[in-house]
Amino acid sequence: MDKQHCHYHQAQPATWHCAPCERHFGDCCVPLNADVPEYAPSCPLCRGQLRYLGAANSAEPFWERLPKFFAYALQPGPLMFAGALALASLFMPSVLVFWLALLSIATKYLHSVIEQASLGSNDAPSLAEAFDGSSFGAFLRQLGVFGVAMVLLWLAADFESPPLFWSVNVALVLVLPASIIRLALDKSLGAALSPAEVGQVIAAMGWRYLILCLFLFILWQSPSYLAWLLGFGLPRVVLLPVLALLFGYFGVVMCAMMGYAVFQYQGALGYVVAGDDAAQGFPEAEWRRRKALAEAEVRVKEGQGGAAVEILSSALRQDPEDLRLNERYHQLLYVLNERGDCLAHLPGYLALACRSNPQLAANAFLNARQLQADFLPDDPLICERIAGVLLDRHKTREGLSLLRNLHQRFPQYPHGARAYLLAARGFAEGLGQADAAGKLLAFIRQRYPESPLLGEVEALERVLARMAAQGS
Known part of the structure; x- marks a missing residue:
């Protein structure tokens, strides 16, 4: 799918x-x-x-998670399960009832791994989950599935046709994983033997089901090959528990892979599970902001700019100091050429942006100049901060326009000397107009004789003097 x-x-x-x-x-x-x-x-x-x-x-494709499946089987539950199999192979007496009980517990635990992995959980079940009243029933149902497979294989062999026998053999190998998945999830022998139910699992995965079968076949054969390699140097009394341990470990890896395959293709299989990696929710204030921004973006992409503006406007009535909402609201008004609303929104937005992110304030000012060529903020501190950003961006003329006649526009502004010193640097460094810079420095000396910035004024005057001497 x-x-x-x-x-x-x-x-x-x-x-x-x-x-x-x-x-x-x-x-x-x-x-x-x-x-x-x-x-x-x-x-x-x-x-x-x-x-x-x-x-x-x-969901991440199961073939890209192979290392995670091997790590999954190294959790306490799977390791205890594999260790229990190893100890049983070494110490448990050869009594049929005991071995049937052990196989029941093993079957129930492996089914629990499939079930939990199908929910997207990264945590393996504890060994205690295998010890409940349903373990023997799970074993009998699984035994029934294997029994039907053996009967089919026996019937195919009875025809004395090698092609038919191997065709049935391969078909059973391919169908068994889907049947085991059905049995583990539905806990029904009928579902595990139903061609429709088993076929749904195979159809949901499509050709990728063959990849799953290939990995499962390799994993199933791995313990035997490892035991064969170890058999040349280990005595039987050691080799047998090692082999049981390997079968337990690789069995959990296989079941985790089958369960995750169900999780990956849950849509086609009729499951709806979020999994451990699902996106988490946000605190109330952050959620309101994200919701408004997302809904506004959807409306814009649907060509409903007016509705997007209304969504953001409503959100701002609840969170007027949210910088991201104000920024998006300004951008949307500007793009839609809502001149009046955009200019009306600017005073509050510029004040907020200057406190939090002067770069955004500078962007908004440049947009405002496109709507109104002579636009100027009505706050001297905002003018000064935006001018500083623009001068740093080498937009010297735009920055200087904010500082022109600042003392006349805002005669009570206490930082006039600082603003004009900034303007003098703009003239000198940005425009190369040393004369204009010198006049501003002289004006600072005259109008602000008590300013603590006179030392910086003197330093800049010396720089201008050296520039003038070099130019002559």
Whole structure:
């Protein structure tokens, strides 16, 4: 099954679907509220109920997680399981009842691994989960599946046709993993033997099911080959528990892989599970911001600019000091050429941006100049800070326009000397106009004779004098 992606962000997997709008949404467009776990998100377009897709589109392919499956089997539960098999092979008496009990426990534990991995959990089940009343029933059902497979193989051999025998043999090898998956999840012998139920597992994975079978076959054969290699140097009394330990370990790896394959293809199999790696919700304030930004972006991409403006405006009434919301609101008004609303929003936004991020304030000022050529903030400190940013960006003329006649526009501004010293540097360094810079420095001496910045004024005058001497 092909993975679905967010309609508005093609690199993001889809986690929600709106049937009326025929739109898939990712976590990028539908954030969750961590403070309200029962919150059910609605469609950003029609406000209808969304269908949760779980991790059907975000699960990592099982063939890319091979190292994680081997690490999965190194957790305490699987290691205790493998260790128990090794000890049993060494010390348990040859009594049929004891071995049937051991096989029951082993079957139940391996089924628990498949079941837990199918939920996307990265934590292996504890060994205690194998000791419940259903373990013997799970063993009998699994024995029934293997018994049917053996009967089919026996019937194929009875025809005395090698091609038929090997065809049935290969078919059983390919079908058994899907049958075991069905048995572990549905706990029903009928489901494990049903061609329709088993076929659904195979159809959900498609040709990738062959990859799963190939990996499982290699893993199943691995303990035998390792034991054969070790057999040349180990006595039988040591080799037998080592072999049991290896079979236990590789059995858990195989079952973890089968369970995760179900998790990966949960959509086609009718499961909806988020898994341990699912996106977490956000605190209330952060959720409101992300929700407004995401819904506004969706509306813009649908060509509904007016609706996007209203969404952001409503969000700003709740969080007027949120810089990201103000920035996006300003950008949207500017792009939509909403001249009046954009200019009306600027005073508050410029004050907020100057405190938090003067670079954004400078961007907003340049946008404002496109809407109104003579636009000037009505706060001298904002003028000075934006001018400093613009001068650093080598937008000298735009920066100097903010400082022109500052003492006349704001006669009570206490930092006039600092602002004009900044302007003098702009004339000298940005425009190379030493005369204009010198006049400003002289003006600072005259108007602000008590300023603590006179030392910097003198230093800049010396620099200008050296520049003038070199030029002559």
